[in-house]
Amino acid sequence: MNGGLLAQLMAQGVAEGADMATLRAIAEEAGELGASRALTRLGLADASAAKDMAELRELLGAWRDAKKSAVQAVAGWVVRMLLALVMVGLAVKLGFWGLSK
Structure with missing residues (x-):
């Protein structure tokens, strides 16, 4: 997913009544979760x-x-x-x- 698509989805969410702060928090959490999964799959999640x-x-x-x-x-x-x-x-x-x- 590129940044343009994410911006469009967030704009759509705001247009449909969602709070921009909530959408940003969801996007940030999803990014962190994806990064964590990728590091775990690569064996790089430990201390x-x-x-x-x-x-x-x-x-x-x-x-x-x-x-x-x-x-x-x-x-x-x-x-x-x-x-x-x-x-x-x-x-x-x-x-x-x-x-x-």
């Missing part, structure tokens, strides 16, 4: 849920840092390999192979 979420966020941050470091390391190795190939190519092109024998 340690906040700590669990903080740990998960920390773990996710560590994973992202490790992934970034791994990508940077691979990129570094690729650049080094390309530079080594360029150096070997230059050595062959300039005839340094013959001088080493």
Whole structure:
């Protein structure tokens, strides 16, 4: 349900004689009940849920840092390999192979 539909339903309720404060309280209570049910279904309704979420966020941050470091390391190795190939190519092109024998 989006906010526009909720506003229309509340306007309809007021037009039919309902008190706006009562309608707002009903909407707020319904939202809290829905959020509570969703958290319960996800297993996040207990007292340690906040700590669990903080740990998960920390773990996710560590994973992202490790992934970034791994990508940077691979990129570094690729650049080094390309530079080594360029150096070997230059050595062959300039005839340094013959001088080493």
